[in-house]
Amino acid sequence: MNMIPTQRYDIIVIGTGAGGGTLVHSLAETSADILVLERGDFVPQEPENRDPTAVWQDLRYRTTERWMGGDGEAFRPYTHYCVGGNTKFWGSVLFRMRREDFADLQHIDGVSPAWPINYETLEPYYQRAERLYEVHGAAGVDPTEAAREPFPYAAIPHEAAVEHYVGRIREQGLHPSPLPLGLRSPGEAGWCILCNTCNSFPCHRNAKSDADVCCVRPSIGRSNVTLWTRARARRLMTDDVGRRVVGVEVDHAGQTRRVEASLVIVSCGAVNSAALLLRSDSSHHPAGLANSSGLVGRRYMAHLATMMAGFHPFRRNQTVFQKTVAINDFYLQGSDVPYPLGQIQSQGRTHGVMAKTAAPWMPSWFFDYWVARGVDWLAMTEDLPSRDNRVVLDGSGRIQLYYTANNVTAHERLVQEVRRMLRGLGLVITYAHAGSTQNTTHQCGTVCFGTDPRTSVLDSYCRAHDVENLFVVDASFFPSSAAVNPGLTIAAQALRVSDHIKEVDLGLGSQTLEHRGQTVEDVAPGSMALEGLRGRGQGGVRGSCWG
DSSP states (O other): OOEEEEEEEEEEEEOOSHHHHHHHHHHTTSSOOEEEEOSSBOOOOOGGGGOHIIIIISOTTSOOOOEEETTSOEEOOSOOOBTTGGGGGSOOBOOOOOGGGGSOEEETTEEEOOOSSOHHHHHHHHHHHHHHTTEEEOTTOSTTOOSOOOOSEEOOOOOHHHHHHHHHHHHTTOOEEEOOEEBSSTTSTTSOOOOSOOTTSOOTTSOBOOHIIIIIHHHHTSTTEEEESSEEEEEEEEOTTSSSEEEEEEEETTEEEEEEEEEEEEOSOHHHHHHHHHHTOOSSSTTSTTOTTSOTTBSOBOOEEEEEEEEOTTOOOOOSSOOOEEEOTTSSOOSSSSSOOOEEEEOOOOOHHHHHTTOTTSOHHHHHHHHTTEEEEEEEEOOOOOTTSEEEEOTTSOEEEEOOOOOHHHHHHHHHHHHHHHHHTTOOEEEEEEOOSOOOTTOBOTTOBOSOTTTOSBOTTSBBSSOTTEEEOSGGGOSSOOSSOSHHHHHHHHHHHHHHIIIIISOOOTTGGGSSSOOGGGSOTTOHHHHHHHHOOOOSOBTOTTO
16 A cells, blocks of 8 residues: 555544444544544445345445454354444443442342443533433433433333333332333424334434434534544554553555544543554554553453343234333342342344344244244343453454353343343243343453553543653553443443543643533643644545545
């Protein structure tokens, strides 16, 4: 590849998912000149968006990249390289972590460690993230939820069959509550139609609250934001003493470019962010960039998750949009043990071809018959951090993931609780399918934040201890995984980091931060942003949706 001339920006954001996309949206309000790098492209709106065969059998949108497992076998991860990242394919369940999740919490198999911030620190950013991602819910119903203000939007109503089961669940002494869901104007013309292709599908109407439609597209119309798609960051380069990132080497549209910025934000996802730092080793950072602690890539976590279904052989399930129920009665302790077990969620309708991926030898008609009569649930338990669960690079530079599930006893007990609940609903036939050791959904923990540089990689604002102008903002920073979907916590912390950058790095006063569309005059004299605005080189596609 040919190297083309260096270009200069104030801020480079690598990745457009829940972390990077949210940061771009917030930082775009300043006058800082921002380059956004996305290794994929926009997901096209096309009939295949809602085709289970295309999505689940043909894996039309999933990366073709192969990672290595700890056993040396190659596998295709559940990862999507596109604008919006994996948020394009999430189920839009946007939970706050529980207040207890931020402190040391004893589990059957070990301790979930405390965070360097508490719930109260993140609470105002949770509010902002819920508004940004248009979260629907109902406060005061979930027994584990801290006292809070109302949700920005009312909860999605249960369909008739689900409402019936919710009543029966309450009769069992449990406390079902509405799932907090990020959906755009459900029921209104042209927006969300509450269909049965939400979980793991890209929305064919752009009506799912993902980082692409909520954050990136509104930002790239601004004059100070440049998006490069099909742009893969290869490595980060530092100055002569290794204290600052001075450039990013990027493969973009068949060319190798070096781009520079006063501040670099890595938001590639827990596996790829760790891999990028490990690839960016140098004489000053021989074990990988920002890795004096030796923790980059270590403490990988992914939730223990079992997909479950209860069946009635003579009763078809007429529900279309099924994923509206959460059950947190076992989140902080089980019915027979004083330890957390995890969360139960209703899930989007399973399609026959989706079930067939778990047992491809079975005939298709079998799955079509049973999924039509099934009610789908997810049992999810916290995965505890372990140094041995880690991301490394093999001899050829390929990602290798070592992962062994822990806290398994708690998860098995949670699955038993779900089976008991389903039998109480008259769904006497149950099915359960758990993920393998190649678990890459809800990935987190590989670049954890904390207060001690010896035991963490980032400070409480996700700034690297070792490199003063480097931030990592995705689920990498999680010291623990909790037992709720991580997306809203990533977005909330991204907003908190953005405010920190505006105040500390861009020199914007607190009053200025309350306003949108700042100009150069709003930036403090001599600040990083003004210096970058005056010295930036030319080039790039400004405000282009298509890179």
